[in-house]
Amino acid sequence: MTEYKFINSDAENPGAGGSIAPFFSITTPPSTDIWEKPPSTSRFSAPILYQSMPLGSFKRVRVAINAQWKQLYDQGGLILVLRKSDGTQKWVKAGIEITHGRPHLGVVAKDRWADWSLLPVPSGGGAATIEMVREDDGSLWIYLVEGVQKSPIREVTWLFQEEDVSELWVGTYAARPGKEGGELSVEFGHLNVETV
Numbered sequence: 001m002t003e004y005k006f007i008n009s010d011a012e013n014p015g016a017g018g019s020i021a022p023f024f025s026i027t028t029p030p031s032t033d034i035w036e037k038p039p040s041t042s043r044f045s046a047p048i049l050y051q052s053m054p055l056g057s058f059k060r061v062r063v064a065i066n067a068q069w070k071q072l073y074d075q076g077g078l079i080l081v082l083r084k085s086d087g088t089q090k091w092v093k094a095g096i097e098i099t100h101g102r103p104h105l106g107v108v109a110k111d112r113w114a115d116w117s118l119l120p121v122p123s124g125g126g127a128a129t130i131e132m133v134r135e136d137d138g139s140l141w142i143y144l145v146e147g148v149q150k151s152p153i154r155e156v157t158w159l160f161q162e163e164d165v166s167e168l169w170v171g172t173y174a175a176r177p178g179k180e181g182g183e184l185s186v187e188f189g190h191l192n193v194e195t196v
Contacts, residue, residue, distance in 0.1 A: 002051040004171070008032070009047035020191055024049075026076065026174040027185045033177040034079065034093055036114045043177075044089075048079060050171025055082065055160065057195045058134055061170050062145065064189035066127035069098040073177040075106065076186030078130055080140070081169035082162055092156055093173065094130050094142045096121065105130070107142050107154045117154055122146070134160060 004015025014024035026047050033043040058080070065077050077095010084090070090110055097106035097118070103126045104118040121128055122144070129145040130153075140159045143150040170193055174186035 002053060004049055004051050007048045007050070008045055009049075011047070013049070015049060015051070023187065023189045024191075025185050025187050026172060027183050028174040028176050029183055030071075030176045030179050030181060032175045033073075034091065034173060034175060035108070035177070036110050038113055046173050046175035048081070048169070048171050048173040050079070050081070050169040051193065052167045052169055053195060055162070055165045055168045058160075058168055058170060059194040059196045060131060060133040061191070061193045062129065062131040063172055063191045064127065064129045065095050065186065066189075067096070067174075067184065067186040069096065069103050069126050071176060071178045071181040071184070072098060073175075074098045074181075074184050075177075076174040076184075076188075077106075077172065078132055079169070079171055079173045080132065080159065081171075082159070082165050083167045083169065084162075085164040085166045090159075090162065092132070092140065092142075092159060094132060094153070095173075096126065096128055105144060105153055107156075109154075109156045109159075111158060119144075119153060 032046040075097035079093040081091040094107045140156040176184040
């Protein structure tokens with residue numbers, strides 16, 4: 001089993017040794033984010049707990065997310081990071097983010113720049129289970145999981161077509177882009193990574 005690693009955090013690693021606890025948290029200080037916007041905003045400072053694999057090995061990842069979301073843009077969820085041979089990277093993150101006064105399901109895909117899509121959390125609360133799946137047609141689909149029902153949130157068509165990818169990071173992250181409010185702790189449950 002591949003060992004989990006932290007980036008942008010010196011916290012104790014809940015995935016050390018290759019296995020991860022059923023429930024764990026990631027705590028982030030303020031002014032952390034994963035975001036790119038023209039003409040010159042580029043941020044990759046949020047704590048990420050991940051395992052590395054070849055791009056072709058990924059099949060699916062699922063996790064339950066919950067936090068006391070308070071500040072604008074507080075967020076946490078799943079992330080896939082494509083590390084390119086030339087040192088650049090592309091990524092997709094999906095989870096919960098607070099905006100317009102309440103938690104939303106947010107998906108951001110960063111190819112050249114990042115884009116952002118939002119959907120209110122159906123329960124109106126601050127918890128959700130998110131799944132990312134490589135489907136048979138080669139697209140990445142992001143789903144909201146409620147019991148046995150999976151509702152599609154978004155399709156990302158280009159991720160698995162990328163060339164010169166040295167590794168894929170599959171993991172969870174937490175971010176508090178604002179400067180106020182102190183630390184944010186995001187709780188994760190039943191992280192499941194499936195490979196082919």
